[in-house]
Amino acid sequence: MKTWSRRGQVIFGIVAVVLLTALSLVAVGVVGSVVNPGGAGFLSRTRCVAPSLPGSVVSVSLTNMGGPMMGRPDRMMGGAMPMTADRSTVANGQVSFLVTNAGTISHELVILPLPESQIPGTRPMGGDAKIDESGSLGEASNTCADGAGQGILPGASGWVTVTLPPGRYELVCNLPGHYAAGMYTQLTVN
Structure with missing residues (x-):
């Protein structure tokens, strides 16, 4: 069994943290969109069209x-x-x-x-x-x-x-x- 070097462990740790952070942000956005559609999740968007405005x-x-x-x-x-x-x-x-x-x-x-x-x-x-x-x-x-x-x-x-x-x-x-x-x-x- 090959032993990981200290440098390899650090790189693996950094990559793991970045991936977990990205997955967490996506999960928060998706869950927020489901729980409160159009508002709570940062991935949610509500589209609308304004009427013809006067002046x-x-x-x-x-x-x-x-x-x-x-x-x-x-x-x-x-x-x-x-x-x-x-x-x-x-x-x-x-x-x-x-x-x-x-x-x-x-x-x-x-x-x-x-x-x-x-x-x-x-x-x-x-x-x-x-x-x-x-x-x-x-x-x-x-x-x-x-x-x-x-x-x-x-x-x-x-x-x-x-x-x-x-x-x-x-x-x-x-x-x-x-x-x-x-x-x-x-x-x-x-």
């Missing part, structure tokens, strides 16, 4: 880096959850937001007025790792539907139409820890 349409993409293994929301690093809009300026009046969750966890979009003296991303955080939504003008957090809900599931979209007067607005995801992780952007309405 100026702003397409917003919400994502997160690292997937569900990135830890608790209150431990995420700034910038780990980018929010991007296809435009930074729109005309005043009716504005529709088509919000697509390109991430692996639920997200939402909340529209807040942004005072002239305020810099985006600097709102104070509460003990619940969320910002104050007082004065919100609208929210897209309903999977495959208009308005408020429980969050837009991974791979899905939500939408909302609001009337915006001229000014500055901050678009945010206000699920716990998401704003602090960089999930905000500015929109100027002329």
Whole structure:
């Protein structure tokens, strides 16, 4: 019987750990998809088609880096959850937001007025790792539907139409820890 060298044992151990980790991640995704279709497993995706939206349409993409293994929301690093809009300026009046969750966890979009003296991303955080939504003008957090809900599931979209007067607005995801992780952007309405 041949004895394994120390180097061979280390390589075998590394390969075994990598394979077991990969199998575990696949199992978590599959089990999550079966237990809670469309939401719990990072492999699950819910597809939907938005209706024809009125007014100026702003397409917003919400994502997160690292997937569900990135830890608790209150431990995420700034910038780990980018929010991007296809435009930074729109005309005043009716504005529709088509919000697509390109991430692996639920997200939402909340529209807040942004005072002239305020810099985006600097709102104070509460003990619940969320910002104050007082004065919100609208929210897209309903999977495959208009308005408020429980969050837009991974791979899905939500939408909302609001009337915006001229000014500055901050678009945010206000699920716990998401704003602090960089999930905000500015929109100027002329």
